[in-house]
Amino acid sequence: MASRSSPPKAGQAAQSTSTPASWSPGFQPPARRTPDPLTRGLGWASAGLGVPMLVAPRWFNRFIGVGEAPRHQATTAFAGVRELAAAAGLLGSENPVWLWSRVAGDLVDLGLLGWSLANHDKQGWQRTAAATAAVVGITGLDLYAAVTRSQRKSEMDLTAAVTVSTSPREAYGQWRQLESLPQFMAHLDEVRSTGNGTTHWRASAPFGRSVEWDAEIVEDVAGERIAWRSVGDPDIPNEGEVRFRPAPGGRGTEIHVTMRYWVPGGKLGETVARYFGEDPHQQLDDDLRRFKQIVETGEVVRSDGAPWGKRARREFPQHPARPLSPNELEEVRS
């Protein structure tokens, strides 16, 4: 039911978002994706090194003064493949995970060169030493790029939609009680009204961390639209919008949600979170499914396998499909 679409195009976003650049003092959302010269430079450097390593490993090895036996050449060719993979990654997505892969590759290369220096036949020792020095320099640059690019906040857009069988006004009314959002939004622990259209939010972040922020409602059209955004200087600046519109042919109400986060660690954080099973797109889909359950049936549906309601997705493999023991039951009800 909940469906996911690709993030809104620039034009649509401008239409549906109220002037994100002038939000609040102390926070300027970064401009939309301009290529990062350092990341791209390292990408091209990877490509420039990878091609000769793969195509002419014998020549390359002679150039840096190391062995030319088949196994030496094979090692170089393998490293060439790795460089080309890093180049493709860096030039394609600019995800810092590729910068970290370069750091790891550098450490491997330093190990190999160090071993080579220690066991050198002294023919072209200077060239090997120079190559080692160059790799030390590149490692420093890669590490700098990886650390700084991982700390940048990058924008994460999530969109999802669901259709519920009530009227737009009823669905709006349910959502407008922001305090009850934690009933169905998996990562939200608490939303507390602090008066005058402002709220305090507390959410659990990946790896057991917790984040808090204040938010204000920036638009509120009964039965149609609610938009909110964080204020001040929160760890994770964010904004959200939910639109309610009648589904065609009297089929209830379409609910379209857009959430936008500026996440530290950006792409890297998202990649890592996804690896540990916390796909934010999936979470928003599941959040909307639970909202639908509450609107249409009054509460979040539980099973023996997923008795925790909104925490269901985090527990897989699940509790077996058999009744809970008294202890488990107590835990679920607490």
Next chain:
Amino acid sequence: MRANCWMGRNSVAVQDVPDPSILNRRDAIVKITSTAICGSDLHLVDGYVPTMQKGDVMGHEFMGEVVEVGDGVDSGKLQVGDRVVVPFPIACGACAACQAELYSCCENTNPNAGLAEKMFGHPTAGIFGYSHLTGGFAGGQSEYARVPFADVGPLKIESDLADDQVLFLSDILPTGYMGAEMCDIDPGDVVAVWGAGPVGQFAMDSARLLGADTIIAIDKEPYRLEMAAQAGYTPLNFEDVDVRSALLELTGGRGPDKCIDAVGMEATHGSLPVYAYDRAKQATRAESERPYALRQAIMSCRSGGTVSVIGVYGGFADKFPSGSWMNRSITLKTGQCHVQRYMKPLLQHIEQGDLDPTRIITHTLPLEQAPHGYDIFKHKQDNCEKVVLKPAANGGGA
């Protein structure tokens, strides 16, 4: 309480598990008086349905007495002491699918909808004892069961009909009936039914009720064909004859007007090389089905006819005869049964004596002997057609 649990591939065991409790406000707890083993339970035991977990309570065909209700249950519809048959799909009654009487596609009752969506594109309803893909709900091969949305699905039995006469309203009788109903049977129609197991037998009974002229039963087990023959249907053993030629012979060269696949993903085939091909692909997970019945039904059906699929499929089939289907104007209809839609009218047919569901019961065992029941049902031993389990026969219990 005691419950029959999935313990791994080809392994079930009756174990002590906690008694169920109310988890949602519209739950009821039912003390089970009769429950049954379904052909689709065998797909779980054979390991062809993903997301089963060790310890899952099996069973989705059950009935009994309401012993507890949540505070959200509409007391005008259900009360403690009511005798009920529980439909296998769990349905909320409020979503668009339920409003359209597509109960097995309920949009709200599967807490693992995200998982099902990955497998099927869109999620389906929760089902009792039928893997975590359908919600992870404990099943009814046990002494008690928790029934969500208890004021929507369960059918109250207010007459003195015996359990055996109404138990199959939970699944296989409506499933067989829907198979026949989807055929839109016209007077004079010849209906061929692949599979003379419990669902196939009920599909034949329903086809006759809906006005079919001739009904052909296709299977390989002589005792199942004999059961169909005794009820007045034409038996056809696919190990002895070529099915397509035999059907042409029986229909004056036209082919059956309507075909029902009551077999599903674990079919067998008369030709060993063909069987070996799909068996190997299924064993290596290169396809999830052995779709012989479906292929044969499409190829055999007359041009412009209807193929109705009620046998269970789980994933992806190879060699789907799309050419025959498209070029010959075959209509393909299918669905997990929307049981809630059929329970009341079929109860009426039972009360009037139009249908006798008890005719297929060959074994009645205490719940403790569930593993033996699975064994004889799976291996078609002792002329096993349908096993009914009685928790009360355990002697004592919870």
